Amino acid sequence: MNSKSAIGMFDSGVGGLTVVREVTRLLPEEEIIYFGDTARFPYGSQAPSRIVEYSKENATFLLSQGVKALVMACNTCSAHAYELLQESLSLPIVDVIAPGAKKAVAATQSGHVAVLGTSGTISSLAYQKAIEKENPAVRVTAIACPLLAPLVEERLFHHPATELIAAEYLKSILKSDVDTLLLGCTHYPMLQPILQKIVGNSVSIVNSASACAEELVCVLQEKKLARASSGQIAAHRYFVTDDLKKFQDLAQSFLPGIQGEFSLASL
């Protein structure tokens, strides 16, 4: 592995494509190998021990492809398996939680951040702990939003039903001093316009996918693993464990004009 190698990225499904989008925006010359474990999606409701097992298997697949760095583009995996993978593997690993927490803490003026996530992510307390680690004085209101990822999977990004449901989830913070909304699920950036409309412009939305991509830029530079800028967009490869057609269709909605090679993989 060297700077010319690809970046490996994994998620339980399509959600991590919001991270692909941000990484492509910041590092267009980097080749990405994406692994979406669609056959075992969703991870959110699985036991932590199983999440660890799945994360290891996904990482092993990407290592076999010779990647130079790993991005855990999945909040559930980041919550339960980041430290373990970091201890057991020698290549640089970036998760989605720590960078998002750091960015939210930097963004808040009022010292009150709201985090949205799946039930699994919220009950793991991963964001709450990551924010506390950055700054124990920052208050956190954590809101489990079990319907938002399914709504995104159904591509109802701008649907009135999505707005009604999101408004319900956000009700408790509308009249509070929360000034920063952290999107703690890789699906949620697809709902950023609707969420911004609900919370208004006085609340900054921190997208953990873009925070993760920014962290990756730093890590690659620090480890001297960044590719030289070529002025060209590198090729991407996408592997999924099930239902390639559904993944490709959703990928087109997440990243219109997405190009690359799509294949089925087995673990």
Added chain:
Amino acid sequence: MNSKSAIGMFDSGVGGLTVVREVTRLLPEEEIIYFGDTARFPYGSQAPSRIVEYSKENATFLLSQGVKALVMACNTCSAHAYELLQESLSLPIVDVIAPGAKKAVAATQSGHVAVLGTSGTISSLAYQKAIEKENPAVRVTAIACPLLAPLVEERLFHHPATELIAAEYLKSILKSDVDTLLLGCTHYPMLQPILQKIVGNSVSIVNSASACAEELVCVLQEKKLARASSGQIAAHRYFVTDDLKKFQDLAQSFLPGIQGEFSLASL
């Protein structure tokens, strides 16, 4: 095992409680032992081989409790594991798919039935095949409704967002000759009022939970395993593999006033 033994019932979570409701209505004197595999919910997205494995484990748990009959109160398990369990176990087993299909075929006058289900159930073609087996002349429009079960889990039974989403799923049949709507997911009876409002009174809704309960009545009578009517409601026991509190809360919404003993179980 004899007629005094309990009926065993399993599902991946709370959905099967709609079957409990129907069985209690028809057979109040029967004791029910319910097993909800909440730790591994949802089953819908898992590989068929895993569904078979889970179904066997759930059945084994209930058999260890000495049940006299098994109800597979889960469409995913019924689709993938019914025949296998029926071949390998000696006690009577009732699934949710065959009875629902039979009832829908009997109900339709126009010969055109619509089936709603999760993506997993619809793509398994289980209802389509079961209806064809009953009467090959009946046409079937199968509609995957991935958001309906999550909406029920969030208890949005009468929410405007649920109505908007359900209306979208049902759009294609509104101006068709469909006269029978088969609810092919144990969560959906909770949405029956909203679904009836959308399709109008000229469409009959067939609830596969109640069809399953009716089938159970026949099977118990045929096998001489029915309890004598006592005029009293028998005690029920509920076992779940995770998050007992969430199950109890949801159970109260599904079956207001639900009583019984609730415990955590491990497989």
